[in-house]
Amino acid sequence: MIPADDRGFTLGDGLFETLLAVDGEPRLWDAHLSRLQRGCAALALPSPDADACRAAAAQALEAAGLAVGRAALRISWTAGSGGRGLDRPAAPAPRLVATAAPAPRPGVPVRLHTASIRRNDGSPASRLKTLAYLDNVLARREATAAGAEEAVMLNTRGEVACAAAGNLFWLRDDVLSTPELSCGALDGVVRARILERAAGDGWRVLETRAGPEALQGADAVFVTNSLGGVRPASAVDGHAFASHTATVRLQALVRDAV
Amino acid sequence: MIPADDRGFTLGDGLFETLLAVDGEPRLWDAHLSRLQRGCAALALPSPDADACRAAAAQALEAAGLAVGRAALRISWTAGSGGRGLDRPAAPAPRLVATAAPAPRPGVPVRLHTASIRRNDGSPASRLKTLAYLDNVLARREATAAGAEEAVMLNTRGEVACAAAGNLFWLRDDVLSTPELSCGALDGVVRARILERAAGDGWRVLETRAGPEALQGADAVFVTNSLGGVRPASAVDGHAFASHTATVRLQALVRDAV
Numbered sequence: 001m002i003p004a005d006d007r008g009f010t011l012g013d014g015l016f017e018t019l020l021a022v023d024g025e026p027r028l029w030d031a032h033l034s035r036l037q038r039g040c041a042a043l044a045l046p047s048p049d050a051d052a053c054r055a056a057a058a059q060a061l062e063a064a065g066l067a068v069g070r071a072a073l074r075i076s077w078t079a080g081s082g083g084r085g086l087d088r089p090a091a092p093a094p095r096l097v098a099t100a101a102p103a104p105r106p107g108v109p110v111r112l113h114t115a116s117i118r119r120n121d122g123s124p125a126s127r128l129k130t131l132a133y134l135d136n137v138l139a140r141r142e143a144t145a146a147g148a149e150e151a152v153m154l155n156t157r158g159e160v161a162c163a164a165a166g167n168l169f170w171l172r173d174d175v176l177s178t179p180e181l182s183c184g185a186l187d188g189v190v191r192a193r194i195l196e197r198a199a200g201d202g203w204r205v206l207e208t209r210a211g212p213e214a215l216q217g218a219d220a221v222f223v224t225n226s227l228g229g230v231r232p233a234s235a236v237d238g239h240a241f242a243s244h245t246a247t248v249r250l251q252a253l254v255r256d257a258v
Numbered sequence: 259m260i261p262a263d264d265r266g267f268t269l270g271d272g273l274f275e276t277l278l279a280v281d282g283e284p285r286l287w288d289a290h291l292s293r294l295q296r297g298c299a300a301l302a303l304p305s306p307d308a309d310a311c312r313a314a315a316a317q318a319l320e321a322a323g324l325a326v327g328r329a330a331l332r333i334s335w336t337a338g339s340g341g342r343g344l345d346r347p348a349a350p351a352p353r354l355v356a357t358a359a360p361a362p363r364p365g366v367p368v369r370l371h372t373a374s375i376r377r378n379d380g381s382p383a384s385r386l387k388t389l390a391y392l393d394n395v396l397a398r399r400e401a402t403a404a405g406a407e408e409a410v411m412l413n414t415r416g417e418v419a420c421a422a423a424g425n426l427f428w429l430r431d432d433v434l435s436t437p438e439l440s441c442g443a444l445d446g447v448v449r450a451r452i453l454e455r456a457a458g459d460g461w462r463v464l465e466t467r468a469g470p471e472a473l474q475g476a477d478a479v480f481v482t483n484s485l486g487g488v489r490p491a492s493a494v495d496g497h498a499f500a501s502h503t504a505t506v507r508l509q510a511l512v513r514d515a516v
Contacts, residue, residue, distance in 0.1 A: 002259065004259060004355050008267055009260055009334075010389070011392060011394070011395055012388075012392045012395075013395050085276075086391070086423050087402065117380065118381060119380075120376065120381070125396070130270075130392050131268070131269070133269040133344070134269060134270045134389070135381045137271050137344050140344040
């Protein structure tokens with residue numbers, strides 16, 4: 001339970017991480033914790049203690065009976081209680097909350113639908129997993145209403161930013177591209193891992209700015225996140241993609257992580 | 259207390275209203291309830307029951323010992339618990355939370371600072387009081403860090419949208435202007451009341467789109483909201499405004515409401 005005056009609840013003033021845990025072991029723990037700490041710096045929040053996070057995570061997995069199997073571990077870190085309206089208290093006392101739920105392997109491939117709701121690249125929050133995720137909820141709703149499973153979010157300039165719950169990559173003429181973070185793309189942990197490893201595996205990789213035509217004209221499109229790893233798109237706005245031999249090679253890059 | 263799986267907490271999936279209550283009586287109750295209902299329609303949430311809201315408000319005022327004096331009443335309406343990640347459950351069971359706090363009359367005049375964080379006019383949430391209010395928190399932080407009390411938020415095209423916690427009006431050559439809602443302006447209850455009454459009181463009123471130069475070039479600038487009514491700005495980004503005779507007349511338009 002959370003106090004009703006928690007600023008995470010009242011204002012979305014906080015951050016979260018979603019991690020995959022397998023048999024009680026969180027994957028990419030250091031990368032997730034590091035992103036949470038960078039997010040705290042961006043929001044001017046004190047950082048959580050790493051040991052406290054780890055202990056809370058273990059407790060959440062145990063409480064949910066998920067010490068075995070695949071679990072979605074969620075760590076929330078809020079600005080805590082108090083303050084006056086929008087203003088935080090002089091010394092915020094953040095609140096740590098960890099929960100766990102079963103995480104069956106998500107279905108593949110994924111049908112994508114471009115949402116009308118734009119991603120606010122004019123806010124640092126667009127690069128962070130914040131408790132103010134309503135635009136993502138609404139974008140996902142648009143996608144499911146259109147018969148798709150996930151949304152493509154464009155930024156305020158109409159450039160591709162990311163998915164509602166993940167990052168986007170596309171392959172064309174053997175170049176693997178993903179939007180720059182400044183497009184309003186979430187700074188995804190799996191995205192970072194792919195960028196870190198792809199060149200060493202012989203990929204030509206590009207962080208770029210591109211309109212939605214880049215997806216339509218691609219040879220393959222992928223959604224990446226911590227729970228699903230690398231999932232190929234079968235369609236973007238009804239434009240179908242055949243399965244691509246590069247998929248397995250891309251998935252292999254992060255096999256240890258997801 | 260709120261369950262940790264409430265979507266208001268985990269994702270900012272919900273709405274709120276902040277009302278002024280004086281001696282136990284909420285001001286502009288119908289207007290606030292109507293806005294909450296319109297917000298529910300925009301977010302595809304079931305609407306709250308009006309009687310339940312009223313009862314929760316009365317209970318919150320009593321629990322806080324605020325049956326006498328000025329109180330800030332907050333009604334939150336969340337998408338409730340459950341669902342899977344971003345996806346709401348098939349039949350959301352929203353949660354109603356009401357709280358009350360003392361509401362001393364806010365200080366005047368107000369120094370304004372234009373925040374670097376943009377308001378996402380590309381999302382319907384920009385017109386609503388949603389639980390995903392982090393951009394407003396960050397904009398206010400920028401303003402207070404710059405020695406001001408409130409932020410001017412520009413939209414993604416660089417047009418004036420609204421304040422972090424209120425709407426903006428400006429007066430020039432006897433024309434009273436405020437940004438159109440499509441600029442990403444909050445659909446403010448006091449804003450609506452002013453627009454409804456100003457023409458009958460002899461004002462020339464304009465809902466418009468304008469860049470920040472409109473504020474710098476104005477004869478007077480005002481911040482409006484439910485707790486503060488109409489507050490004149492003493493400065494915008496260091497550009498000072500003398501007190502203006504129109505202020506009292508504008509305040510009189512909503513005297514019954516604040």
